[in-house]
Amino acid sequence: MEKEQALVVRLQNGSDSDAAFRELVNTYKERLYWHIRKMVLNHDDADDVLQNTFVKVYRNIDSFQGNSALYTWMYRIATNEALTFLKRKAKRNHITSEELKEKLIEGLTTDPYFEGEAIQIQLQKAIAQLPEKQQLVFNMKYFGDHTYEELSEILDTSVGGLKSSYHIAVKKVTAFIKEHETFFKN
Amino acid sequence: MKPKKHTHGFSVPKDYFESFDERLQERLTESALPTAHGFEVPDGYFDSVEDRIKVPSKSPKVRRLSHFAVWSTVASAAAAIALVFWLNSSEDATSLDTVPLASIESYLEEELIDYDISEIATELTEAEISTTFSETSLPADQLQQYLLIHVEEVDFSLE
Numbered sequence: 001m002e003k004e005q006a007l008v009v010r011l012q013n014g015s016d017s018d019a020a021f022r023e024l025v026n027t028y029k030e031r032l033y034w035h036i037r038k039m040v041l042n043h044d045d046a047d048d049v050l051q052n053t054f055v056k057v058y059r060n061i062d063s064f065q066g067n068s069a070l071y072t073w074m075y076r077i078a079t080n081e082a083l084t085f086l087k088r089k090a091k092r093n094h095i096t097s098e099e100l101k102e103k104l105i106e107g108l109t110t111d112p113y114f115e116g117e118a119i120q121i122q123l124q125k126a127i128a129q130l131p132e133k134q135q136l137v138f139n140m141k142y143f144g145d146h147t148y149e150e151l152s153e154i155l156d157t158s159v160g161g162l163k164s165s166y167h168i169a170v171k172k173v174t175a176f177i178k179e180h181e182t183f184f185k186n
Numbered sequence: 187m188k189p190k191k192h193t194h195g196f197s198v199p200k201d202y203f204e205s206f207d208e209r210l211q212e213r214l215t216e217s218a219l220p221t222a223h224g225f226e227v228p229d230g231y232f233d234s235v236e237d238r239i240k241v242p243s244k245s246p247k248v249r250r251l252s253h254f255a256v257w258s259t260v261a262s263a264a265a266a267i268a269l270v271f272w273l274n275s276s277e278d279a280t281s282l283d284t285v286p287l288a289s290i291e292s293y294l295e296e297e298l299i300d301y302d303i304s305e306i307a308t309e310l311t312e313a314e315i316s317t318t319f320s321e322t323s324l325p326a327d328q329l330q331q332y333l334l335i336h337v338e339e340v341d342f343s344l345e
Contacts (some may be wrong), residue, residue, distance in 0.1 A: 022207065032232050037196050048208075051213045058214055108195075114194020123194075143194050 004070050011061045021061075025054055028071060031121055038139040039082040041104040041124070042086045042114040049085050079136065079154070099174040101128040119177075122148040126176035130169050138169040211279065287328050 010020035032053060037046040042132075056077050064073055090100040105124050108114045115123075127135055136155060140146050148159045155162065 024212060025207055030203055033198070033203070034196075038194060041196075043198060044194075047202075047206075047209075051210050055211050055213055055217045059217070065295075113196055113197045113199065115197050116193075120193075120195035143192050 005066070006069055007063065008061075008066060012064075017061075021058060024070075026056070029054075031071075032074060035075060035140070036078050036082045036146070038143060039079070039136075040086060041101075041108065042111065045085065045089070049078070049081050052085075053081045056081065068153050072150065075133055075154040076156075083132070098128070118146055122177060122180055123173070125180075126173040129176055133157075134165050134169040134172070137165045138173065139167050142170075287332070 007020055007024060010016045011024065013020075027049065029096065033046060036049045036053070036153060037043070040046050040049055052073065057074055060077075086097060088098045091098065093103075095103070105121065105128060106122050108116070108124065127138055130138060133155070137151065140151055141148075142155075146154070148162050151162050152159045153156070153170050157165075
């Protein structure tokens, strides 16, 4: 935390801000990438959103007041960027966000940067059935390494609410997988 | 940091994270450029733009060959034949009727190889062409055959 505060000071202090920004990018690029990737599914889109996220961070670092941890602030930016990106993409293609998600999941079968098997594609389909907030909670908790406290800060939701959301999401995902179980047996 | 509990199957291209900083730097540089282009249009320009656009007719314009163009080609061919014989004939002129068509063609190919039929046509007036054409009294079927073979090079395509 102290290290992060020192980094913020350097970022907001003109003389060393470029080097500090490089350090920031190096520290968070992978974590933020995977957070974004699980939302947008496609590598190129994830790369695009990740770059946009850092551009936003760079431009707005002076307005960061330290009311939350720097990384939760960046996660929030990344989440908003990814959601906005998906909405814009759906609009551009004249389809709904749900239809876009279906299309993206179908694309995984031929995606050179998806090494998952049928069960993982089915899992993505199950996640896509969840409401937006539950998708976020499930992805960050199931695949990620966040504590509920961290998630609470990032998603601006109470720990109790998050636990409940995650519990419901797990139930829905399990039900979906069971429902489509014959697919795996064949 | 704890290890990830579950795998999602996603991967990244080789060296993606190593080269990310460089690409981000490009994006940052680009994002610092002005977003507005600075161009402006006169007031109300877009309200009146439709009125100033002339909509072309739907069907493509077909260039109709003029009567003169067809006949000038026909007359040019005939005139060329007649001209060659006129230029080369002495007091003892041979009637064109008695000369086989193949001989005329062969002669034209050998002697007029550098002449363009349209060049010859431009040298003659329409009246001269008409006169020459009527004087040659070339049989219609032979003339037609000649034209079918030789006039195909004329471009009658649509404009």
